[in-house]
Amino acid sequence: MSEKPEYSKGLAGVIANESCLSDVMGQEGILRYLGYNIQDLVEKCSFEEVLYLLHRRKLPTQSQLETFTKALRAHRHLPQGVIDFIQSAPKDAAPMDVLRTGVSMLGLYDTRGEDQNREINEDRAIAICATTPLIVAHFHRARQGLDLMPVRDDLSEAGHFLYLINGAAPGAEATRTLDAAYILHADHGMNASTFSARVTVATLSDMYSAITSAIGTLKGPLHGGANEGVIHMLQEIGSLDKVDAYVEDCLAKKKKIMGIGHRVYRVLDPRAPYLRKMAAKLTEELGESKWLDMSERIAELMRERKGLNANVDFYSATVYYSLGIPTDLFTPIFAISRAAGWTAQVLEQLDDNRLYRPLTLYTGPTEDQPITPIAERG
Ligand SMILES: CC(C)(COP(=O)(O)OP(=O)(O)OC[C@H]1O[C@@H](n2cnc3c(N)ncnc32)[C@H](O)[C@@H]1OP(=O)(O)O)[C@@H](O)C(=O)NCCC(=O)NCCS
Numbered sequence: 001m002s003e004k005p006e007y008s009k010g011l012a013g014v015i016a017n018e019s020c021l022s023d024v025m026g027q028e029g030i031l032r033y034l035g036y037n038i039q040d041l042v043e044k045c046s047f048e049e050v051l052y053l054l055h056r057r058k059l060p061t062q063s064q065l066e067t068f069t070k071a072l073r074a075h076r077h078l079p080q081g082v083i084d085f086i087q088s089a090p091k092d093a094a095p096m097d098v099l100r101t102g103v104s105m106l107g108l109y110d111t112r113g114e115d116q117n118r119e120i121n122e123d124r125a126i127a128i129c130a131t132t133p134l135i136v137a138h139f140h141r142a143r144q145g146l147d148l149m150p151v152r153d154d155l156s157e158a159g160h161f162l163y164l165i166n167g168a169a170p171g172a173e174a175t176r177t178l179d180a181a182y183i184l185h186a187d188h189g190m191n192a193s194t195f196s197a198r199v200t201v202a203t204l205s206d207m208y209s210a211i212t213s214a215i216g217t218l219k220g221p222l223h224g225g226a227n228e229g230v231i232h233m234l235q236e237i238g239s240l241d242k243v244d245a246y247v248e249d250c251l252a253k254k255k256k257i258m259g260i261g262h263r264v265y266r267v268l269d270p271r272a273p274y275l276r277k278m279a280a281k282l283t284e285e286l287g288e289s290k291w292l293d294m295s296e297r298i299a300e301l302m303r304e305r306k307g308l309n310a311n312v313d314f315y316s317a318t319v320y321y322s323l324g325i326p327t328d329l330f331t332p333i334f335a336i337s338r339a340a341g342w343t344a345q346v347l348e349q350l351d352d353n354r355l356y357r358p359l360t361l362y363t364g365p366t367e368d369q370p371i372t373p374i375a376e377r378g
Pocket residue numbers: 221222223224226255256257258259260261262263264306308311312313
């Protein structure tokens with residue numbers, strides 16, 4: 001390499017691979033999966049159809065969807081070792097940490113070992129999508145000292161998750177709301193967690209290791225953890241009249257407001273308006289508009305003061321909160337939906353693999369340093 005490569009902190013603006021899965025159009029505020037606008041997908045398709053779309057790269061026919069859904073539901077079981085782990089994990093463990101360890105453990109029970117054949121990996125991809133909700137929901141029951149709910153095969157992915165955490169089948173409205181949130185979170189270009197999944201599998205490691213990396217990456221407050229941060233922030237602020245002072249204080253102290261800003265979108269995150277609409281409907285039904293009113297004021301101030309917009313996490317937090325979901329399950333729910341994209345991206349990475357190996361701009365000493373004997377070091 002003769003020319004010195006350009007340095008881009010955090011790889012901003014760097015294209016590191018090719019993908020046909022999701023097109024994140026940051027300047028226009030458009031998001032498409034395989035060419036389908038998410039606004040259309042969320043209104044006309046189920047999460048299962050979107051999962052099929054990401055895994056098989058086309059929308060399913062009715063019979064393809066039925067076969068796919070059957071295969072997905074057939075994977076609704078966990079090895080006893082993973083159930084034992086869930087039941088013995090500390091009750092105050094973070095659900096994201098339990099999910100990360102649970103998915104890692106799934107690899108131990110895959111009897112196909114290191115076989116990375118595509119067909120087997122496709123089956124692993126479906127199994128991971130079917131089992132991540134079980135790990136999260138079973139842990140949520142176990143930590144409350146409740147019995148784990150027996151799995152059912154007559155409920156959709158979204159409906160089944162709500163049934164597993166609440167112990168009763170959900171209403172159609174709640175199921176549809178979570179289903180829509182799953183669709184909106186399913187894939188999103190080369191975000192940090194997807195990137196870590198692809199980096200991991202590109203070493204020809206394995207699917208479970210890749211998804212474990214992705215879960216650990218999603219957990220951070222600058223990524224998936226932001227949705228939990230939004231609720232904590234709203235609780236800390238407490239009431240609408242305190243929003244202005246809170247935002248001004250954060251700006252003065254250069255403290256990040258959770259759920260605001262995006263590395264790629266320079267206009268409104270296209271996932272935010274739909275979630276906002278759902279949040280407005282749910283809070284109105286609950287007769288509790290406080291959280292949404294506060295959110296709207298924060299979004300307005302941040303637009304005015306910094307030219308920054310709300311992102312996907314800003315309103316999804318209020319949606320999940322209004323569905324009665326505990327705050328520490330918000331990021332795991334993000335992981336459940338993003339498992340669709342992670343697994344599809346891992347399959348795509350393996351189809352045309354190349355190891356990721358960027359460079360670093362070295363800033364240390366550039367000459368050999370003398371080694372002082374240990375007893376004489378200051
Ligand atoms: C998403 C995020 C990490 C993107 O970071 P980034 O690409 O480095 O951010 P930008 O380059 O757009 O930041 C531009 C400016 O806005 C500020 N800014 C960005 N997001 C901000 C936020 N949420 N609150 C306050 N200020 C913010 C930056 O500090 C920077 O200010 P400066 O020019 O005075 O230094 C960042 O916006 C963030 O931390 N948001 C909150 C966490 C979140 O919601 N994450 C979920 C993303 S989907």
